[in-house]
Amino acid sequence: MLHGDTILRLWFKKNGSGGDPAFGSARIYTMITVTEHKPPTRYPVGRPPTKGIHVPSKDETLSDLTIWLLAVRDQRDKVAFGKLFDFLAPRLKGFVMRNGTAAAQAEDVVQDVMLTVWRKASMFDPHKAQASAWIYQIARNRHIDVARKENRPVPDELGEDPGQEPDASQILAVEQEASKLKQALQQLQPDQRAMIEKAYLGDLSHQEISTQTGLPLGTVKSRIRLGLGRLRTELRGLR
Amino acid sequence: MSAITHHIPDAMIAAYASGNLPHQFAMVVASHISLCAECRAALGAHQAAGGAVLESTSSVALSANLKTNLMSLLDEPTVPEPVYDAKGIYPGPIMQALKGKPLRWKKLGMGVRQSLLSESESGSTRLLYIPAGQAVPDHTHNGLELTLVLQGSFSDETGRFGVGDVEIGDQDLEHTPVADAGDACICLAATDAPLQFKAFLPRLLQPLFRI
Ligand SMILES: [Zn+2]
Numbered sequence: 001m002l003h004g005d006t007i008l009r010l011w012f013k014k015n016g017s018g019g020d021p022a023f024g025s026a027r028i029y030t031m032i033t034v035t036e037h038k039p040p041t042r043y044p045v046g047r048p049p050t051k052g053i054h055v056p057s058k059d060e061t062l063s064d065l066t067i068w069l070l071a072v073r074d075q076r077d078k079v080a081f082g083k084l085f086d087f088l089a090p091r092l093k094g095f096v097m098r099n100g101t102a103a104a105q106a107e108d109v110v111q112d113v114m115l116t117v118w119r120k121a122s123m124f125d126p127h128k129a130q131a132s133a134w135i136y137q138i139a140r141n142r143h144i145d146v147a148r149k150e151n152r153p154v155p156d157e158l159g160e161d162p163g164q165e166p167d168a169s170q171i172l173a174v175e176q177e178a179s180k181l182k183q184a185l186q187q188l189q190p191d192q193r194a195m196i197e198k199a200y201l202g203d204l205s206h207q208e209i210s211t212q213t214g215l216p217l218g219t220v221k222s223r224i225r226l227g228l229g230r231l232r233t234e235l236r237g238l239r
Numbered sequence: 240m241s242a243i244t245h246h247i248p249d250a251m252i253a254a255y256a257s258g259n260l261p262h263q264f265a266m267v268v269a270s271h272i273s274l275c276a277e278c279r280a281a282l283g284a285h286q287a288a289g290g291a292v293l294e295s296t297s298s299v300a301l302s303a304n305l306k307t308n309l310m311s312l313l314d315e316p317t318v319p320e321p322v323y324d325a326k327g328i329y330p331g332p333i334m335q336a337l338k339g340k341p342l343r344w345k346k347l348g349m350g351v352r353q354s355l356l357s358e359s360e361s362g363s364t365r366l367l368y369i370p371a372g373q374a375v376p377d378h379t380h381n382g383l384e385l386t387l388v389l390q391g392s393f394s395d396e397t398g399r400f401g402v403g404d405v406e407i408g409d410q411d412l413e414h415t416p417v418a419d420a421g422d423a424c425i426c427l428a429a430t431d432a433p434l435q436f437k438a439f440l441p442r443l444l445q446p447l448f449r450i
Pocket of ligand 1: 243245246247271275276277278279
């Protein structure tokens, strides 16, 4: 999708052979910022264009999920959407069936969630959330809306600052927090991991969450909050 | 806006992110997050954790035709859902609950008014309007009560609550909130059981006033 007079676009290119076919594992991607000589216009996300050409480094990785979701958002890319589906739909089905939903009905929810991802992709902002986090919340919301036939209350979106442009370093900071978080989850003891899964995919009430002493929610959160500190300061600035 | 000092407990934000908070409390949490950068960031952290868990959860095989069916739906025209944004002192989640309808206030006496937003067996949400200097009648709670200040402020035995602050009451909290001087205090209150007023309204009248 073209953004009219957009002066800045992000291109994501695979750099050499990624090697590991496993989804979610980090592969090296190159990020190139292209600047055209046109007057600045409003872009959905980002920062002022004063930074010029962004020089990519080898540490800068974007997850496959983010790359696919950005391609869906910006190009309405159905091939990328198909890849998102292949990775996510079987996991979403498992997620929905955990809560006692029958297989056929679970597929209805999966279809509904994936359609919502396609239709609402323009709302995805990689400065604010990881692709998996954004899709997780959509899955939870749609599941509740469908199962309980009630509209789940959602917070106001923060208004965009007009004239903002994509900020690669912010996007990468959000991405890096996500991969650190995944590593942290992998290092948990099996029983702790099971509890975390139950808290986020299951049906623990807030009372149960606060009384489960084995639940390392705080660890998980303080870990990701480090990266969110910057975001928080920025959010404050918008108010 | 003065700084928010009373936030949503972390476990409650986690339960909200994972969809396990009853509707009436989810309304207060979503409204508070609309006003509070701190809790918005905490929600972001829990969503990130949820996303990481989703990515690493085990897969269940899909029906052969699910993908084809879905891909054929992508170009279907859609009717955009109505969007209800924040208006004045009322955050988006309250406007979502009103669905474009105007607020209807009912007088409770002594200048106190309420507007019921949602009610079900599992609980209710309402807006309360308390004139400056006026006490909210002494009451206890059968269950949990969350109160979010939208305008003005109130004080009770536990402290002072200004715009954006949330007070969390349970059956042990017996309090008498008094609206502070200045603007009338307007709050969003959610309960999972009817409030029990000890004075001001005879308990027999409660069903009538739906309190
Ligand atoms: Zn807060």
